[in-house]
Amino acid sequence: MTAVKQVIMGLNGDEAVAYAVKQCNVDVVSAYPITPQTIIVEKISKFVNDGEVDLEFIKVESEHSALSACVGASAAGARTFTATAANGLQLMHEILYITSSLRLPVVMAIANRAPSGPINIHCDHNDSMGARDSGWIQIYSEDAQEAYDNVIQAFRIAEHPDVLLPVMVMMDGFLITHTLQNVSVLDDYAVSEFVGYRRVDMIKVPAIHGDKEVYRMLNPRYPLTFGPLDLFDYYMEHKMQQIETMKNAKKIIKEVHDEYAKLSGRFYGDGFVEPYKADDADFLLVGLGSTMGTVKEVVDDLREEGFKVGSVRVRVFRPFPEESLVPLLRDKTAVGVLDRGISFGSYGQLYLDIAAHLYGRMGPILIDFVYGLGGRDMPPSLIKSVFREIIEAEKNPEPVLRVRGVRG
Amino acid sequence: MLEIRWHGRGGQGVWSGSAVLALAAIKAGKYAQSFPQFGPERGGAPLEGYNRISDRPITLHCSIYEPHMVIVIDPTLLKYPTRILAGIKDGGHLVVNTEEEPQDLRKRLGIKHSVKVWAVDATTIALEEIDRPATNTAMLGALIRAVPVVPMERILEAVRERWPGEVGEKNVRAIRRAYEEVVMG
Numbered sequence: 033m034t035a036v037k038q039v040i041m042g043l044n045g046d047e048a049v050a051y052a053v054k055q056c057n058v059d060v061v062s063a064y065p066i067t068p069q070t071i072i073v074e075k076i077s078k079f080v081n082d083g084e085v086d087l088e089f090i091k092v093e094s095e096h097s098a099l100s101a102c103v104g105a106s107a108a109g110a111r112t113f114t115a116t117a118a119n120g121l122q123l124m125h126e127i128l129y130i131t132s133s134l135r136l137p138v139v140m141a142i143a144n145r146a147p148s149g150p151i152n153i154h155c156d157h158n159d160s161m162g163a164r165d166s167g168w169i170q171i172y173s174e175d176a177q178e179a180y181d182n183v184i185q186a187f188r189i190a191e192h193p194d195v196l197l198p199v200m201v202m203m204d205g206f207l208i209t210h211t212l213q214n215v216s217v218l219d220d221y222a223v224s225e226f227v228g229y230r231r232v233d234m235i236k237v238p239a240i241h242g243d244k245e246v247y248r249m250l251n252p253r254y255p256l257t258f259g260p261l262d263l264f265d266y267y268m269e270h271k272m273q274q275i276e277t278m279k280n281a282k283k284i285i286k287e288v289h290d291e292y293a294k295l296s297g298r299f300y301g302d303g304f305v306e307p308y309k310a311d312d313a314d315f316l317l318v319g320l321g322s323t324m325g326t327v328k329e330v331v332d333d334l335r336e337e338g339f340k341v342g343s344v345r346v347r348v349f350r351p352f353p354e355e356s357l358v359p360l361l362r363d364k365t366a367v368g369v370l371d372r373g374i375s376f377g378s379y380g381q382l383y384l385d386i387a388a389h390l391y392g393r394m395g396p397i398l399i400d401f402v403y404g405l406g407g408r409d410m411p412p413s414l415i416k417s418v419f420r421e422i423i424e425a426e427k428n429p430e431p432v433l434r435v436r437g438v439r440g
Numbered sequence: 441m442l443e444i445r446w447h448g449r450g451g452q453g454v455w456s457g458s459a460v461l462a463l464a465a466i467k468a469g470k471y472a473q474s475f476p477q478f479g480p481e482r483g484g485a486p487l488e489g490y491n492r493i494s495d496r497p498i499t500l501h502c503s504i505y506e507p508h509m510v511i512v513i514d515p516t517l518l519k520y521p522t523r524i525l526a527g528i529k530d531g532g533h534l535v536v537n538t539e540e541e542p543q544d545l546r547k548r549l550g551i552k553h554s555v556k557v558w559a560v561d562a563t564t565i566a567l568e569e570i571d572r573p574a575t576n577t578a579m580l581g582a583l584i585r586a587v588p589v590v591p592m593e594r595i596l597e598a599v600r601e602r603w604p605g606e607v608g609e610k611n612v613r614a615i616r617r618a619y620e621e622v623v624m625g
């Protein structure tokens with residue numbers, strides 16, 4: 033049951049994201065094109081050119097400038113969006129931390145692409161995993177429909193007065209960005225009502241403005257300084273606020289997900305993780321992104337063959353949803369973690385988080401499967417053989433790190 | 441679920457052909473995917489595109505290895521039969537833009553009997569109807585003749601939306617002709 037009228041369109045992930053941005057009362061977009069995100073920027077600039085959306089599109093010469101322009105616009109009170117991938121995200125790295133520590137609710141779509149080198153345009157997660165520690169909320173989408181839904185939710189989460197953190201919405205390069213599929217879009221009015229307009233909170237700064245409450249934004253009439261020097265006297269208190277806020281953001285992520293589910297009829301597990309036939313399973317695969325859609329098909333196949341398998345897709349990666357995930361994994365015989373990234377010299381990034389959060393809680397055998405780097409395909413046959421390794425994990429628990437789908 | 445692989449060359453419209461098919465399928469109330477296989481993005485280089493069409497939501501996000509249908513929009517690609525014929529399911533269909541008769545093609549490429557071969561001279565049709573050798577739309581006509589996975593009207597609707605005006609009408613004529621002229625053998 034859905035509460036509002038929806039239209040089914042044929043859109044790829046990039047188009048779906050651009051469509052969501054068009055509907056979200058965005059004030060400023062600044063972005064630099066990079067494959068496989070380019071269609072987002074192209075579509076938004078076309079919407080602007082055709083007068084379909086009233087926003088300021090700031091053209092820049094690099095991703096570092098794109099996010100810097102977003103920081104300025106967001107600090108001036110604008111609802112702000114950008115998009116990038118791989119090397120572009122790496123070029124933004126400095127400004128990622130500045131955005132989150134200034135508590136600016138910028139929303140950014142990431143078309144996941146393997147970082148260079150060697151140069152590659154296809155999907156893996158090492159780009160957004162490189163931004164894992166930057167203080168942004170990270171949400172991974174399974175398909176174009178969810179990318180659309182996630183962008184709409186992202187503005188509400190980011191701008192909530194209890195959050196005020198930037199949000200990244202991830203979608204797998206090509207596998208989502210360039211795959212046209214059925215996408216149900218809400219009507220413009222419903223989205224506009226849901227996201228509203230950016231509201232800037234008010235603060236008192238007695239030393240400068242006396243008793244007067246001023247908007248927490250750049251305003252020549254009531255000047256404020258954003259991001260001044262902050263040494264050992266206060267820096268750590270500010271970092272503590274980020275730690276606490278990330279924790280508290282979970283409540284808002286959940287509320288926004290549930291409210292959107294009522295509006296659209298679409299929900300993704302509990303908003304943090306999406307289990308599939310996981311309850312009575314002995315063996316689970318856990319992962320991120322579009323692969324987990326393919327995994328569902330394999331789970332069905334193996335269930336028909338009599339194996340008690342299931343899967344869990346992690347949707348929200350930062351803040352890490354240990355409250356949702358740990359109870360699903362704790363009592364299983366063996367769990368395989370699918371990592372489309374690798375921290376060289378250690379394990380895949382998702383494995384590291386899961387292992388850390390399971391520590392001391394009587395967990396299952398945990399094996400890390402690194403796959404799909406640089407767009408290497410993950411077909412059902414390979415997922416099936418990974419499941420077989422999980423099923424035999426009691427007999428063969430070593431090695432923990434297994435790279436699959438690789439020659440020789 | 442029906443899985444389709446398209447073969448063409450960069451610039452010939454493999455991606456837009458498969459996109460139009462998916463859009464038409466969605467209009468017909470089905471679930472569909474259309475996705476490219478982007479390698480080196482060079483005009484003229486051999487490339488592939490894919491479709492999945494189903495009555496149920498599609499959750500697969502990976503390549504297609506055993507298609508029910510293979511569409512070849514450029515006849516010069518027939519010199520790579522290993523790639524063209526790879527993985528076609530028994531009972532599947534090969535739909536080719538060629539001047540050759542389907543029986544001759546079957547014999548020359550050694551195509552197994554469990555695969556139906558459909559041949560249409562889409563290049564001539566495209567040159568006569570669209571004034572340029574854009575064969576992707578004509579091949580849609582041949583495709584739905586081989587397997588009526590989407591009604592003709594929905595295909596034409598999707599084509600007219602993507603290419604409004606005279607260009608769309610030219611493509612509509614090409615699609616109708618290919619539908620009539622394609623032969624199976």
